[in-house]
Amino acid sequence: MTNADRFEEDLRDLLVRRDPGPVPASLELKVVGRLRSASARPPVLIGAWAGRLGAGLAAAAVVLVVVLAQPHGFASDVAATPSSSLAVTAPGPGEGIADNPMAPWIQFGIAALVFLALLRLAFRAERRAVSLAAFAAAIAIIWVGSMVARPDALAVGSGVSGVSPPVDSAPAGDDHADVAAEGDVTFYILFAVTNTTALPVRLHGLVAPPIFASGSPSELDYPRLLGLRWWPDGENCCLPEQAVPFTPTTLAAGASVDLVAVGKAGACATSQAPSGGYATIDEVPLVYEQLTIFYTAAIQLDQEVRIPTRTGCSAGVEPTPRASDLRNPEASAP
Amino acid sequence: MDHADWLRVGLVRQDRVSDPPTAFEARVRGELEPAWRLASVILGSALDAEDAVAEAALRAWRNRRSLRDGDRFAAWFGRIVVNVCRDRLRVQRRLPRIDVLIDDEIRTADDFRDDVHRRDTLGRAFELLPPDDRIVLVLRFWLDLPVESIATQLDIPVGTAKSRLHHATQRLRAEIRESEARDDER
Numbered sequence: 001m002t003n004a005d006r007f008e009e010d011l012r013d014l015l016v017r018r019d020p021g022p023v024p025a026s027l028e029l030k031v032v033g034r035l036r037s038a039s040a041r042p043p044v045l046i047g048a049w050a051g052r053l054g055a056g057l058a059a060a061a062v063v064l065v066v067v068l069a070q071p072h073g074f075a076s077d078v079a080a081t082p083s084s085s086l087a088v089t090a091p092g093p094g095e096g097i098a099d100n101p102m103a104p105w106i107q108f109g110i111a112a113l114v115f116l117a118l119l120r121l122a123f124r125a126e127r128r129a130v131s132l133a134a135f136a137a138a139i140a141i142i143w144v145g146s147m148v149a150r151p152d153a154l155a156v157g158s159g160v161s162g163v164s165p166p167v168d169s170a171p172a173g174d175d176h177a178d179v180a181a182e183g184d185v186t187f188y189i190l191f192a193v194t195n196t197t198a199l200p201v202r203l204h205g206l207v208a209p210p211i212f213a214s215g216s217p218s219e220l221d222y223p224r225l226l227g228l229r230w231w232p233d234g235e236n237c238c239l240p241e242q243a244v245p246f247t248p249t250t251l252a253a254g255a256s257v258d259l260v261a262v263g264k265a266g267a268c269a270t271s272q273a274p275s276g277g278y279a280t281i282d283e284v285p286l287v288y289e290q291l292t293i294f295y296t297a298a299i300q301l302d303q304e305v306r307i308p309t310r311t312g313c314s315a316g317v318e319p320t321p322r323a324s325d326l327r328n329p330e331a332s333a334p
Numbered sequence: 335m336d337h338a339d340w341l342r343v344g345l346v347r348q349d350r351v352s353d354p355p356t357a358f359e360a361r362v363r364g365e366l367e368p369a370w371r372l373a374s375v376i377l378g379s380a381l382d383a384e385d386a387v388a389e390a391a392l393r394a395w396r397n398r399r400s401l402r403d404g405d406r407f408a409a410w411f412g413r414i415v416v417n418v419c420r421d422r423l424r425v426q427r428r429l430p431r432i433d434v435l436i437d438d439e440i441r442t443a444d445d446f447r448d449d450v451h452r453r454d455t456l457g458r459a460f461e462l463l464p465p466d467d468r469i470v471l472v473l474r475f476w477l478d479l480p481v482e483s484i485a486t487q488l489d490i491p492v493g494t495a496k497s498r499l500h501h502a503t504q505r506l507r508a509e510i511r512e513s514e515a516r517d518d519e520r
Contacts, residue, residue, distance in 0.1 A: 007507065010453060011460075011471065011475050012476070013453070014457055014460060015375050015472060015475055015476035016476070018374060018375045019371050019374065019375055019476070020370070020380045021371075022367065023367040024380075024384070026384065027370055027387060028363065028366060030384065031362060031363075031388050031391045032359060034388055035355070035358070035359050035392065035395055036355070036359070038392055038396070039359075039395060
């Protein structure tokens with residue numbers, strides 16, 4: 001017998017000797033016990049499909065709550081606020097006014113369906129890698145949903161600022177900028193907008209202003225924003241008279257764009273002492289889009305824009321005071 | 335069809351093997367003896383083998399959906415048993431066991447001592463093998479599986495199975511030589 005034969009014979013002999021023979025009864029009891037406790041299910045009080053439907057509805061509700069919980073508004077919800085005192089008329093064409101967008105129920109519905117499908121795949125997948133990938137994708141939907149529809153998606157950034165024409169004699173103030181206007185003349189508000197989110201934002205323009213009935217005493221008395229302009233590619237920046245009507249543009253994450261809000265000062269605007277106090281504009285409502293969903297953002301200006309007004313310019317309609325003015329009338333005095 | 339039947343249909347449709355728990359239990363019972371003997375030979379301990387088979391049965395129940403063909407239950411369960419044994423060997427911290435084997439045949443005193451010594455050396459060397467080597471040697475020299483069947487059992491390519499078997503054999507021989515060299519030094 002060769003060494004190889006003896007080696008193989010010894011190895012086989014060793015393995016045969018390690019064979020314990022018939023299975024002991026204790027093993028069968030142990031295995032059966034574990035299987036029965038593992039396979040025990042709680043009483044099914046409802047049908048399997050009803051349970052799945054309930055889980056699916058709960059998952060859809062989670063998606064909708066996360067996305068809708070962000071405070072946001074659609075263009076049709078925007079209205080003039082007391083602090084801005086915007087009395088508006090129908091603007092002319094091509095002045096950077098965004099169309100009224102539809103509420104994004106279709107997008108929410110699609111996101112919810114995709115989320116449900118991913119959850120189902122995650123629980124039903126046989127391969128762990130597929131299950132983990134589906135879970136990660138479902139979590140990503142929640143994360144993206146929490147990032148869009150944010151009211152602070154756009155903010156005033158570094159760039160142009162100020163008003164035109166400014167009141168030269170006005171004392172320097174960090175918190176306001178006064179417009180020099182006599183009557184219902186054009187004025188401009190210069191500001192820069194930055195995309196503060198991690199996703200691209202498509203800026204569509206100024207919110208479509210509400211239209212008052214003609215002949216309203218407030219229609220032409222007070223300042224109103226009528227359009228949005230800009231300097232594409234930075235050409236001829238930054239004289240407001242040389243800005244062109246705004247067209248929708250995409251801002252990458254962190255990118256900024258210089259803009260000009262165009263308005264009319266109102267019949268009550270005066271370059272003299274403001275006997276009627278100040279009409280103020282402290283925010284500009286813009287429409288933007290992220291992932292096909294439209295939103296509005298009231299861009300809070302760095303400086304409050306003030307237009308001095310006078311009394312007796314119409315039927316005695318006073319500028320709508322802000323709530324802060326009523327608490328501290330001296331704060332609005334020049 | 336009453337409510338219980340409707341639920342039973344729902345339960346059955348959840349399993350690819352279409353096995354309610356009792357049927358699955360019956361299948362596992364039928365494979366207990368070969369699984370137990372295989373685990374004992376691999377692990378070298380009846381107690382460890384008992385735990386390994388119970389764990390394999392539990393693991394099989396939890397992964398029952400991965401069995402696409404019910405006719406291959408025996409091979410599928412055997413693979414799970416092998417995987418459980420491998421996992422156990424990797425975490426074990428065992429000292430080499432000394433098996434004193436008594437030959438049934440009457441031999442001379444010198445032949446008897448040589449046989450005992452040789453088998454003892456082989457037993458210790460076998461215990462020192464890595465888990466994958468030990469498993470492939472058991473499948474080849476105890477179950478007498480051809481290399482192709484070993485490859486199927488371990489879910490590896492045939493070439494890998496051949497290579498692993500060759501290296502396992504060589505490593506066992508090397509362990510034996512080292513053990514004999516240590517014994518000669520004493």
